[in-house]
Amino acid sequence: MSWRRQFxxxxxxxxIVAPAFYPPLLAFPHVAQSNGDTVYLTAPxxxxxxxxxxxxxxxxxxxxxxxxxxEPRKIFxxxxxxxxxxxxxxxxxxxxxxxxxxxxxxxxxxxPGADRMKSAFGLRTLSSxxxxxxCHGLERRAFGLSSDFSKPNWLREGYCDHVxxxxxxxxxxxxxxLQAGQKPRALVYWEGRKSVEAAxxxxxxxxxxxxxxx
Numbered sequence: 001m002s003w004r005r006q007f008x009x010x011x012x013x014x015x016i017v018a019p020a021f022y023p024p025l026l027a028f029p030h031v032a033q034s035n036g037d038t039v040y041l042t043a044p045x046x047x048x049x050x051x052x053x054x055x056x057x058x059x060x061x062x063x064x065x066x067x068x069x070x071e072p073r074k075i076f077x078x079x080x081x082x083x084x085x086x087x088x089x090x091x092x093x094x095x096x097x098x099x100x101x102x103x104x105x106x107x108x109x110x111x112p113g114a115d116r117m118k119s120a121f122g123l124r125t126l127s128s129x130x131x132x133x134x135c136h137g138l139e140r141r142a143f144g145l146s147s148d149f150s151k152p153n154w155l156r157e158g159y160c161d162h163v164x165x166x167x168x169x170x171x172x173x174x175x176x177x178l179q180a181g182q183k184p185r186a187l188v189y190w191e192g193r194k195s196v197e198a199a200x201x202x203x204x205x206x207x208x209x210x211x212x213x214x
């Protein structure tokens with residue numbers, strides 16, 4: 001392979017991969033500052049509506065004892081189209097993802113004006129999704145990047161749903177799935193949240209002790 005062809009291949013790969021590390025390369029048409037966060041959107045939104053979403057998300061995050069490590073984030077609210085598919089890659093069925101190194105939060109299709117997001121099981125607030133994703137950043141700050149691999153999924157996701165004060169499944173939906181012997185991914189999050197809340201109730205809300213135990 002000639003050096004020109006090698007260069008072309010490397011350049012093409014870089015062009016494809018680069019947005020995953022720096023999502024603004026995908027040219028989001030709207031950018032707004034909201035409660036310390038920089039929010040990139042595919043559609044315009046009233047500032048007051050956006051501020052309500054980010055304000056509620058930040059208030060939820062602030063309830064965590066780990067919140068001292070919180071910092072402003074870049075939040076990318078997509079329309080579920082090509083930008084989401086490009087950034088989410090093999091996680092495209094998720095409601096949102098967070099890039100561990102940049103801590104950029106990328107959101108699937110949602111209605112930020114109404115603070116709503118639709119899942120396979122119904123509606124959830126967008127602000128709780130943002131709080132959940134921000135909480136993953138708190139976990140990494142407190143317990144290291146390796147915690148994404150060294151700590152069990154039920155603990156990491158369950159704690160984030162606990163901080164978000166919301167899960168994709170309602171209690172009634174979760175019990176129905178359990179009775180039917182079904183175990184979708186959303187049930188793991190719900191069960192994790194219940195286990196986390198029981199453990200925190202028993203150890204005087206000691207989050208660090210909870211993570212140290214697993």
